[in-house]
Amino acid sequence: MKFESILEEIGGFGPFQFAIIVLLCAPRIVLPCHYLLNNFIGALPPHRCDVSALVDGGLFGNLTLEQRLTVSIPVREDGALKSCEMFAVPQFQLLDNGSSAADLPTVKCQSGWVYDNSTFTSTLATEWDLVCDRKSLTQTTGTIFFIGVMIGAVTFGFLSDKFGRRNTLLASYVMAMGFGFASAFANSYxxxxxxxxxxxxxxxxxxxxxxxxxxxxxxxxxxSFIGVIGSLSWSVGNMLLAGLAFLVTDWSTLIMIVTAPLGLAILTWRWIPESARWLLAHGRVKEAQFYLDKCATFNKRQKVSIKLETLTTNIETQDKSYTYLHLIKTPKMRKITLLTGVVWFGVALTYYGISLNISGFGLNIYLTHFIYSAIEVPAKLVIYSFLNIFGRKKCQAGTLLLTGVCIAVNIFLPKGLWHARAGVAILGKGLSEAAFTTLFLYTTELYATVVRQNGLGYTSFMSRLGVSVAPLILLLEDVWSVLPQIIICSAAVVAGLAALLLPETLNVKLPETIEDIERPRGNKVSSSSEEPPALFLEIQSTADVEQ
Incomplete structure (x- = not known):
């Protein structure tokens, strides 16, 4: 008897499972609030050189503020004041009509900056003057956060298998809440x-x-229902972030607010059960019996009637003799490993490259972020219905290539057509989300059972690599305004073309061994006998990449 048979006996989907979903809801919603928090706390408000020191020196006499700025700060071609330059000395002749500021000597801001606080009370940029030569540090903060995510994924994946899901989850709650609140009170960059x-x-x-x-x-x-719920909770948290950032315009307060739900998660952790599957796999039968009996009672079913000791040798666990090296030892396995790495990197880079770029479409950043988040919901639902119609490969490649098309279209659309640009950008965001949703399922079907966890660990690393470089790529707009979009578009297209080289897995039995991968995969099963929801069991290694 397998563990699924026990779940069928005690209730595999009832009040007990719904309680788990509710208890895990708050922390899941927190994830996107932190992943995309830099969109708001790292925002760069309009700014100019501070010329108040010149006022204190009595150089300006009775000049109005507008006149003081005219003689102190040069203007750009669009008529706005330059952000990082001021005249070496006040140019009073500019007060005369017809005087030109061309070729007048300028220097960097000498006494700091004055910021426009109409949108943000304070951000990282205003807190530590991360502007001009230091403005890249705001995006660097996002990269530093995602490097932490990358290392944490490897670490917590190991700890989860060794010490259990429940205890590791509590450690995550405490660490995320403690360091989250501490960062709100940091006194240096x-x-x-x-x-x-x-x-x-x-x-x-x-x-x-x-x-x-x-x-x-x-x-x-x-x-599959649990997978969808977990994915939708990401979208809910993402939309919630837009509203919270609109209401709370101080960076430190916003960090505390999006971190606060973890306090509730810590309080309710005591009611979260440990995975009985994990307990049995590690021979902890009495503890597994306790939670299984609780599940049966909650679901109003009969308690487990078999001896659980008989299951400890039958629980499906990963063969310890398989390592990451087995992903590249054989030809077809090596091809799948290379291609899935390219696709994961491209999908993550594309999704976050779009998500972190929420300006330039004629809408305020709060509305853009909310629309970007809301479009994910129908994208998830539509792609789940398409997967069993068109197949995994066509959906994966199609969503990526269409995302690249949307980005390419926006490169050539004039900025004056902001309605069209915003519409194309929103469509591209939905397609990038559909690509991410497809990839979770597709990857689990491609790897054999004996190396599936290793394969997902590798692809998880590749995705985080893409996530980490996304903020840095956006900095290249200072080199050429459309360069970030060209790079992100290229990544989407390359990943889409790579997906076309992968085998189709719709209605194909899951490979159990590497030998199954190397032989032709033609063993299809009918939709009634297929068990696609089981594939989502493997999402555990990658669930925190996007959602």
């Missing part, structure tokens, strides 16, 4: 960067463990 790294490290453990717990407590026919 260096300290803030370190604390954001540690926050990313802790937050990723929530993603690794929360979805795993939900999936391992439901029967195979409802695992």
């Amino acid at each position: 260096a300290l803030f960067a370190v604390l954001r790294f540690l926050t990313g490290f802790g937050v990723t453990g929530i993603g690794v463990n929360s979805l795993v717990l939900g999936i391992e407590w439901v029967d195979p026919s409802h695992r």
Whole structure:
């Protein structure tokens, strides 16, 4: 008897499972609030050189503020004041009509900057003057956070298998909350960067463990539902972030608010059950019996009637003799490994490259972020219906290539057509989300059971690599305004073309061994006998990449 048979006996989808979903809801919603928080706390408001020191020196006499700025700061071609330059000495002749500021000597701002606080009360840029020569540090903060996420994924994946999902989840709650709140009180940029790294490290453990717990407590026919719920909770948190950022315009307060739900998560952690599947796999039969009996009672079913000791040798666990090297030892396995790495990198880079670029479409950043988040919901629902119609490969390649097309179209659309640009950008965001949703399922079907966890660990690393470089790519707009879009578009197209080289897995039995991968994969099963929801069991290694 397999563990699924026990779930069928005690109720594989009932009040007990719904309670788990509810208990894990708050921490799952927190994830996107931290992943995309830099859109708001790292915003760069309009600014100019501070000329108040000249006023204190009595150089301006009775000049109005507008006149003081005219003689102190040069203007750009569009008529706005330059952000990072001022005249070496006040140019009073500019007060005369017809005088030109061309070729007048300028210097960098000498006494700091004055910021436009109409949109943001304070951001990282205004807190530590991360502007002009230092403005790249705001985007660097996002990269530092995602590096923490990358390292945390590897660490918590190991800890989860060794010490259990429940205990590791509590450690993630405490770390994410502690370092999250601490970063709100950082008194230097260096300290803030370190604390954001540690926050990313802790937050990723929530993603690794929360979805795993939900999936391992439901029967195979409802695992896809749990996957969808977990994915939709990301979208809810993403939309919530737009509203919170609109209401709270101070960076430190916003960090505390999006971190606060973890306090509720810590309080309710005591009611979260450990994975009985994990307990049995590690021979902890009495503890597994306790949680299984609780599940049966909650679901108003009979308690387990078999001896659980008989299951400890039958639980499906990963063969310890398989390592990452087995992903490249054989030809077809090596091809799948290379191509899935390219696709994961491209999907992550594209999704976050679009998500982190929420300006330039004629809408305020709050509305853009909300629309970007809202479009994910229909994108998820539509792609789930298309997967069984068109197949995994066509959906994966199609969504990526169409995302690249949307980005390319916006490169050539004039900025004056902001309605069209915003519409194309929103469509591209929905397609990039559909590509991410498809990839979770597709990857689990491509790898054999004996190396599936290793394969997902590798692709998880590749995705985080893409996520980490996305903020840095956006900085290249200073070199050429459309260069980031060209790079992101190229990544989407290359990933889409790579997906076309992967085998189709629709209605194909899951490979159990590497030998199954190397032989022709023509063993299809009927839709009635197929068990696609079981594939979502493997999402546990990658659940925190996007959602």
